[in-house]
Amino acid sequence: MNLSLTESQQLLKNSAREFLERELPREEVRRIDDSPNGFSPDLWRKLVSLGYTATVVPEAYGGQRTDFTDAAVLMEELGRALAPGPFFSSAVFSALIIETAGNENQKRTLLPEIAQGRRIVVPAVTEADYGWDPEHIKQVTATRRGTNWVLNGAKFFVPDAQLADQLIVAARTGARGITLFLVGGNQTGVNIRNISGWFGDKLNEVTLSKVSVEASHVLGTVHRGWPLLESAMEKATLLLCSYMVGGTGKVYDMTVDYSQRRIQFGRPIGTFQRVQDHAIEGLNYLDAARWLTYEALWKLDTNKPAKEVTEAVSMAKTAASEGYRGAAGHAHEVHAGVGVDKETGLYLYTKMARTLYHYLGSPQQHKKRIAELLGI
Amino acid sequence: MDFEIVYTKGQQAFRKEVRDWLDKNIPQIGELPVDGQHITPEQDKAARAFRGKLGEKGWLFPTVPVEYGGKGLTWEHAVVIDEELSERAEEIPHVPDNSSLAIPPLLIYGTEEQKRRLIPPMARGQVTTWQGFTEAEAGSDLAALRTTAIRQGDSYVINGHKLWQGGPYPAENWYLICVTNPDAPRHHNLSAFVLPTNLPGISMIPQQLFVYNRHQVFLDNVKVPVENRIGEEGMGWQCVQATLELEHGGSGRIGLPKVMDHFLSYLREAKKAGRILDALERDRVVDMYINAHVERLFGLRNYWQRATKQWGTYEGSQLSLWGKVQGLNRSKTVLDVVGPDALVNEEDSAAKVRGWLEEHQRQSVLTHPGATIEIQKVIMARRIAMSATQERAAVTV
Numbered sequence: 001m002n003l004s005l006t007e008s009q010q011l012l013k014n015s016a017r018e019f020l021e022r023e024l025p026r027e028e029v030r031r032i033d034d035s036p037n038g039f040s041p042d043l044w045r046k047l048v049s050l051g052y053t054a055t056v057v058p059e060a061y062g063g064q065r066t067d068f069t070d071a072a073v074l075m076e077e078l079g080r081a082l083a084p085g086p087f088f089s090s091a092v093f094s095a096l097i098i099e100t101a102g103n104e105n106q107k108r109t110l111l112p113e114i115a116q117g118r119r120i121v122v123p124a125v126t127e128a129d130y131g132w133d134p135e136h137i138k139q140v141t142a143t144r145r146g147t148n149w150v151l152n153g154a155k156f157f158v159p160d161a162q163l164a165d166q167l168i169v170a171a172r173t174g175a176r177g178i179t180l181f182l183v184g185g186n187q188t189g190v191n192i193r194n195i196s197g198w199f200g201d202k203l204n205e206v207t208l209s210k211v212s213v214e215a216s217h218v219l220g221t222v223h224r225g226w227p228l229l230e231s232a233m234e235k236a237t238l239l240l241c242s243y244m245v246g247g248t249g250k251v252y253d254m255t256v257d258y259s260q261r262r263i264q265f266g267r268p269i270g271t272f273q274r275v276q277d278h279a280i281e282g283l284n285y286l287d288a289a290r291w292l293t294y295e296a297l298w299k300l301d302t303n304k305p306a307k308e309v310t311e312a313v314s315m316a317k318t319a320a321s322e323g324y325r326g327a328a329g330h331a332h333e334v335h336a337g338v339g340v341d342k343e344t345g346l347y348l349y350t351k352m353a354r355t356l357y358h359y360l361g362s363p364q365q366h367k368k369r370i371a372e373l374l375g376i
Numbered sequence: 377m378d379f380e381i382v383y384t385k386g387q388q389a390f391r392k393e394v395r396d397w398l399d400k401n402i403p404q405i406g407e408l409p410v411d412g413q414h415i416t417p418e419q420d421k422a423a424r425a426f427r428g429k430l431g432e433k434g435w436l437f438p439t440v441p442v443e444y445g446g447k448g449l450t451w452e453h454a455v456v457i458d459e460e461l462s463e464r465a466e467e468i469p470h471v472p473d474n475s476s477l478a479i480p481p482l483l484i485y486g487t488e489e490q491k492r493r494l495i496p497p498m499a500r501g502q503v504t505t506w507q508g509f510t511e512a513e514a515g516s517d518l519a520a521l522r523t524t525a526i527r528q529g530d531s532y533v534i535n536g537h538k539l540w541q542g543g544p545y546p547a548e549n550w551y552l553i554c555v556t557n558p559d560a561p562r563h564h565n566l567s568a569f570v571l572p573t574n575l576p577g578i579s580m581i582p583q584q585l586f587v588y589n590r591h592q593v594f595l596d597n598v599k600v601p602v603e604n605r606i607g608e609e610g611m612g613w614q615c616v617q618a619t620l621e622l623e624h625g626g627s628g629r630i631g632l633p634k635v636m637d638h639f640l641s642y643l644r645e646a647k648k649a650g651r652i653l654d655a656l657e658r659d660r661v662v663d664m665y666i667n668a669h670v671e672r673l674f675g676l677r678n679y680w681q682r683a684t685k686q687w688g689t690y691e692g693s694q695l696s697l698w699g700k701v702q703g704l705n706r707s708k709t710v711l712d713v714v715g716p717d718a719l720v721n722e723e724d725s726a727a728k729v730r731g732w733l734e735e736h737q738r739q740s741v742l743t744h745p746g747a748t749i750e751i752q753k754v755i756m757a758r759r760i761a762m763s764a765t766q767e768r769a770a771v772t773v
């Protein structure tokens with residue numbers, strides 16, 4: 001048993017933190033957040049040159065993957081710095097889907113491009129009737145026409161689609177089947193509309209009207225897309241949890257730091273027990289999510305039985321969703337008026353916590369899955 | 377990271393040895409009551425005898441050095457014993473004993489002679505120990521205690537009154553904190569003692585509780601030799617700290633809170649009988665399950681930190697706080713989901729899962745031993761640098 005990071009993980013953590021504090025200060029996050037497409041080409045180039053975008057891609061396909069815990073260490077720092085979306089969408093989630101579902105040819109073409117940041121690939125899964133299970137994939141359909149497929153319908157709440165060179169679209173291909181398709185972001189019939197709202201990443205509606213896709217752009221087996229997607233999603237979910245834990249940690253640090261600096265009634269507000277309660281709640285949320293996530297990563301990396309991994313992932317995501325949102329709430333109580341001011345930047349975390357709350361499965365959905373596994 | 381103890385061949389063999397030994401030595405005294413309160417004097421006697429055997433083997437306090445009555449084992453071996461004992465916890469009557477809290481200050485501050493004299497009876501399971509801290513005026517504010525031990529020649533003469541001592545049956549040994557210098561400033565006026573409870577001048581009356589009973593104990597001119605004071609005079613507060621660091625969660629623990637298993641068994645049975653949880657109930661039960669796992673992980677983290685001598689800051693109190701708060705939350709979930717059946721005790725044939733849920737309803741209210749929820753937060757605040765008082769974890773072993 002050893003619950004500390006390895007030396008190399010600690011090095012990665014330190015260098016990532018240093019880099020991100022320098023290159024992605026709060027003002028820059030705000031600038032990117034306020035920009036129409038939520039993207040900084042400059043930051044992206046740097047993330048690529050450090051090899052970060054190659055972290056999840058296996059070596060055989062031009063990446064540098066060691067294990068998931070290593071990747072999680074980086075994700076935690078990215079989350080702490082609020083590194084914007086396409087990193088997760090492309091270099092993590094899509095990379096894992098392609099690795100799991102793609103044929104050799106697709107993997108050889110796409111994965112190196114993703115690892116080198118030359119191509120941004122974005123999964124488009126959820127629909128207006130939101131949910132991360134097969135029952136909620138019904139609006140977008142694909143039907144055969146000759147050797148091609150024709151896709152119709154709309155995906156909703158798709159992060160980063162505005163940047164996608166390619167989308168991975170999960171489409172209904174029959175009563176019991178879901179199939180994954182690679183669709184060009186600028187392909188005829190694809191329309192991407194930014195949804196206006198209080199989001200941490202840019203979320204989009206992706207409308208597909210008579211989009212024609214060649215058979216060679218099917219990812220994985222026809223009708224069998226869901227289990228493939230689910231298997232990739234399990235790993236991606238854990239890395240998302242780490243990203244969320246990173247943000248939760250920052251929000252907690254801001255809480256303690258502010259409570260030490262803000263003087264009222266002639267003393268730092270942190271010396272009031274009611275204020276301390278908020279910080280302690282935040283810390284408990286943080287540690288709960290962090291340890292559930294680390295343990296789940298360890299189960300994944302050491303190939304524990306599938307059911308055990310699934311349960312661990314669902315526990316981690318529940319705690320990460322509830323913890324990030326909860327800790328941000330306590331941070332607002334302690335910051336009071338100052339926390340509402342955009343200058344403080346707390347709101348960037350607050351809305352990110354909410355944006356990721358349902359992403360890859362809401363707490364409710366994950367709890368339902370745990371209950372099934374427990375047989376209750 | 378590695379969340380599992382990877383057992384060497386040697387440890388696996390050791391586990392077998394422990395198992396075989398337990399098979400042979402766990403007393404066959406019939407099904408134990410759910411409520412420790414209902415343990416009969418015969419069962420208590422058998423439990424103490426078993427404890428004595430465990431101590432003789434050196435497995436009661438396996439990491440304590442051999443010369444002090446332990447086995448001098450590494451924690452990797454000790455954990456095997458912990459796991460095997462907790463596996464069979466419901467077969468072994470609980471014997472209330474706070475020796476685990478008295479040994480650390482002796483190891484840190486005791487003289488060699490004291491370690492050889494005072495630790496072995498505890499380590500060998502020949503005596504059980506009371507933790508003599510709390511008084512009528514000194515609960516959370518322990519440093520306000522008033523029991524005095526005044527030096528007279530080679531002895532101290534003790535006068536005062538302690539509350540909440542031990543369990544239904546008296547202990548033989550006492551780890552006691554007293555004021556030895558009434559004129560010294562707070563925290564510098566105290567000393568710690570280890571003494572037998574059968575000295576002249578010690579009398580007790582039971583404290584009737586809705587959980588395990590305790591005793592109020594009176595000290596009337598009790599004479600204790602100077603050699604029974606731990607460390608120098610005035611070092612009492614350091615001894616207390618070494619103890620409380622562990623009691624407040626620093627010792628960690630292994631495994632899920634046991635009520636979880638009982639509740640899940642109840643729910644599976646109920647499901648077979650056609651009771652389907654609605655979505656809200658299901659979410660709450662799973663919340664309880666997840667939070668129990670968080671408790672297990674906090675416990676494991678602290679266990680590992682202690683074993684590897686990495687003293688953290690807030691982690692001990694975090695475990696304690698989490699366990700107490702979740703205990704309360706769990707009891708509400710159980711009450712809501714199970715209904716009044718959750719209050720039927722083991723005496724009644726209608727009791728579900730042998731009455732464990734009723735026992736939990738009572739136990740969960742008990743958030744006060746080893747410092748209240750609020751006090752755990754006070755300690756955490758000090759250790760995350762918010763409070764005006766700032767501190768790190770206390771020195772302990």
Ligand SMILES: Cc1cc2nc3c(=O)[nH]c(=O)nc-3n(C[C@H](O)[C@H](O)[C@H](O)COP(=O)(O)OP(=O)(O)OC[C@H]3O[C@@H](n4cnc5c(N)ncnc54)[C@H](O)[C@@H]3O)c2cc1C
Nearest residue numbers: 507508509510515516517540542744745746747748750751
């Ligand atoms: C079943 C049981 C077993 C026990 N076993 C032992 C034992 O073996 N040995 C022993 O010595 N003692 C034992 N105790 C005593 C236990 O340690 C005390 O009950 C505990 O420390 C709280 O003290 P109190 O009950 O006097 O509460 P009080 O200190 O009077 O507290 C009352 C309330 O005030 C709050 N409060 C007090 N100070 C503060 C503060 N600074 N900030 C915020 N809130 C505050 C408390 O949190 C609580 O809510 C036991 C108690 C119980 C119930």
